[in-house]
Amino acid sequence: MKVLVIGATGTIASRVAQELLEQGDDVRGTVRDASRVTALPVGVKPAIADLDDASAVNKAMEGIDRVVLIAANSPRQAEQEGNVIEAARRSGVERLVKLSVGGASPDAGLALARAHWAAEKQLQESGVPFTIVRPGFFMQNLLQYASWIEADGAWRLPMGESPIAMVHANDVAQVIASVVRSEPLAEDVTVTGGASLTMAQAATAISLASGRQIRYIDGDPDAYFAQMVAAGNDEQYARDMTILYDQVIRAGYAGAVSSDVQKFLHRDPLDFAHFAAESAAIFRAEALIRG
Ligand SMILES: NC(=O)c1ccc[n+]([C@@H]2O[C@H](COP(=O)([O-])OP(=O)(O)OC[C@H]3O[C@@H](n4cnc5c(N)ncnc54)[C@H](OP(=O)(O)O)[C@@H]3O)[C@@H](O)[C@H]2O)c1
Structure with a gap:
């Protein structure tokens, strides 16, 4: 299975990419510029795509079956995630797994929770099959x-x-890798310690x-x-x-403690x-x- 991991040098996404490789998947990982290619886990195929560059994101999506979307918090987060979701919609991917936060809402006090909500809404309206993963504090x-x-x-x-209910980054990554393949498509998942x-x-x-x-x-x-x-x-x-x-x-x-690590990772x-x-x-x- 060809999986595109967005932000594949990051704390969670680099671990997800590693897990997917171990599952036998063909993993492509985005980096924002060529200087970051060496920071990818060994075996991940690089796609150079700043998330602000919609055409580069479209190109990274070519031939991809499933997508893991993990975006950095920034004032541009909603637009950057939007570029990924639009590219996934256009190319007709089978599934997108998005890392989000608890409390995502249009009137949340945290700008990052409003950005996650905007991306979730765009995803719901896109028609792309998806699962939202909400981790606790890493x-x-x-x-x-x-x-x-x-x-x-x-x-x-x-x-x-x-x-x-602090959670280890390895658990978040392993649950995401499991959700990429789970059948049937998982509903919202909450990952805590x-x-x-x-x-x-x-x-x-x-x-x-x-x-x-x-x-x-x-x-x-x-x-x-x-x-x-x-x-x-x-x-x-x-x-x-x-x-x-x-x-x-x-x-x-x-x-609050969730039992989803036990559910997905046994x-x-x-x-x-x-x-x-x-x-x-x-x-x-x-x-x-x-x-
Ligand atoms: N921390 C928590 O406790 C917690 C809890 C729940 C949810 N979350 C969510 O988790 C997400 C962050 O996960 P993380 O900590 O694993 O991320 P991270 O380590 O900050 O990694 C972010 C990745 O995004 C890349 N990136 C940044 N700007 C980019 C751009 N313009 N174009 C392309 N790539 C870009 C970074 O590349 P470089 O390597 O080049 O910098 C890096 O690979 C956020 O959405 C946050 O809301 C976090």
Whole structure:
């Protein structure tokens, strides 16, 4: 089966591409320009297509049976996903699996949730058979904050004390790869970890795995926003993350556990201790860099 994976150098899509290769599929992956070809998993055939370039996306779609659509969050996300959905419609693909978010709606507080809703609506109206996959908060999100941990171990993020059903990126990718082939076509899928944990518990697990004493401290949302912008994120994304952490997660809306990993993969989801163990070196290295 010929499968096109959009954004195939990304956290989830690179893992999906790897899973599809292992399933025996013929995998084509988009990269935004030629310089990113070397970042593709070995065995994935490159298609150079900036998602803003509709004709390049049409070309990438030629001869494709099924599509996995995972787009980066950006102010152009709805238009970029729209180019992929339109290309899929024109070429008559059998199926498109789209990664989305919980709470996608036209009047969501997060711009990224409004963009996902717009893409979902276009997909529903396109006539292309589809499945929407909604993951919880990726455990791997925490890696971008490893360098934020202060010399005394204080780790400030504005997420409050509510439990979060964090999910491992490998589980999200394996469920998507399964949904690409599942018969009959799956309905909406929600992928979370098997248990929810607070950020204080996450910090304790990383401390145990890395040997570094890390203390989660409920941070100030304005300071978080400023630090995200200083780290090079665009302001819309930094604002979305601030709202997500300070209002959605803090209020406990990210704690619900789904059984869909068990349903599609016939095993338990990977737990946070697994993520902490495999990421321990990253958290230790940050301590060494800081001295
Ligand atoms: N993080 C979470 O907890 C979470 C939870 C639920 C849903 N989501 C959704 O997951 C999606 C992000 O997944 P991810 O974290 O796996 O993505 P990611 O790692 O940010 O990867 C995004 C991919 O898109 C590519 N890309 C960016 N701009 C492009 C353009 N103009 N043209 C072509 N390719 C472009 C990137 O290429 P380069 O390698 O060249 O940069 C990269 O391959 C978002 O839609 C988000 O809303 C995330």
